[in-house]
Amino acid sequence: EAGVAQSPRYKIIEKRQSVAFWCNPISGHATLYWYQQILGQGPKLLIQFQNNGVVDDSQLPKDRFSAERLKGVDSTLKIQPAKLEDSAVYLCASSHLTYEQYFGPGTRLTVT
Amino acid sequence: QKEVEQDPGPLSVPEGAIVSLNCTYSNSAFQYFMWYRQYSRKGPELLMYTYSSGNKEDGRFTAQVDKSSKYISLFIRDSQPSDSATYLCAMDGGSQGNLIFGKGTKLSVKP
Numbered sequence: 001e002a003g004v005a006q007s008p009r010y011k012i013i014e015k016r017q018s019v020a021f022w023c024n025p026i027s028g029h030a031t032l033y034w035y036q037q038i039l040g041q042g043p044k045l046l047i048q049f050q051n052n053g054v055v056d057d058s059q060l061p062k063d064r065f066s067a068e069r070l071k072g073v074d075s076t077l078k079i080q081p082a083k084l085e086d087s088a089v090y091l092c093a094s095s096h097l098t099y100e101q102y103f104g105p106g107t108r109l110t111v112t
Numbered sequence: 113q114k115e116v117e118q119d120p121g122p123l124s125v126p127e128g129a130i131v132s133l134n135c136t137y138s139n140s141a142f143q144y145f146m147w148y149r150q151y152s153r154k155g156p157e158l159l160m161y162t163y164s165s166g167n168k169e170d171g172r173f174t175a176q177v178d179k180s181s182k183y184i185s186l187f188i189r190d191s192q193p194s195d196s197a198t199y200l201c202a203m204d205g206g207s208q209g210n211l212i213f214g215k216g217t218k219l220s221v222k223p
Contacts (some may be wrong), residue, residue: 004155036154040120040215041215041216042118042200042202042213042214042216043156043200043211043213044213045210045211046211052153056210061172091155091156093155094156097160098117099146099206099211100158100161101202101211102117102158103148103157104155105153105155106152106153106155108153
């Protein structure tokens with residue numbers, strides 16, 4: 001079974017630029033999550049999708065972050081404009097059951 | 113007080129030692145308790161999950177939950193250098209699926 005795929009793996013941008021991350025979940029997993037993991041911290045949920053609907057985006061900074069999952073499969077997370085404090089690893093996870101979330105390798109973002 | 117507290121370590125042990133990793137939490141609504149392992153520059157990997165109180169064993173790994181004390185543990189027996197990683201505890205209130213993670217404990221097992 002293929003795991004969660006993410007791209008790119010690394011991205012370096014300047015502050016105020018925009019960036020987008022892509023995620024392909026495990027086939028058949030209806031629920032998709034985006035997490036932000038700052039160095040030395042545990043992952044923090046940004047947004048949760050059930051199929052193509054948003055379940056929870058309470059911790060998403062909506063003035064600069066957006067996410068979509070148009071066909072209920074792949075998802076993109078965008079940051080525009082980026083700030084220095086957005087430097088982190090962005091993890092995508094998918095699940096069939098809530099407590100069994102499977103994570104991708106993450107995208108390491110550096111904002112300079 | 114944070115919802116989930118976890119000592120970040122680092123923790124260094126010799127090969128073959130028994131490792132004890134712990135988390136405390138404040139929200140009594142949590143029902144599922146997970147342990148994830150995260151190798152450097154990789155995504156977290158689910159090791160074990162436990163529902164409510166009790167013990168669960170899987171090979172060299174044992175997870176314990178004490179809901180009365182709001183305390184969970186992960187024990188690793190006969191630790192190996194390949195166990196060197198960051199261990200994250202996570203909890204789920206059983207509703208929509210918002211996992212709350214601890215900061216993670218960085219473990220190093222020396223040969």
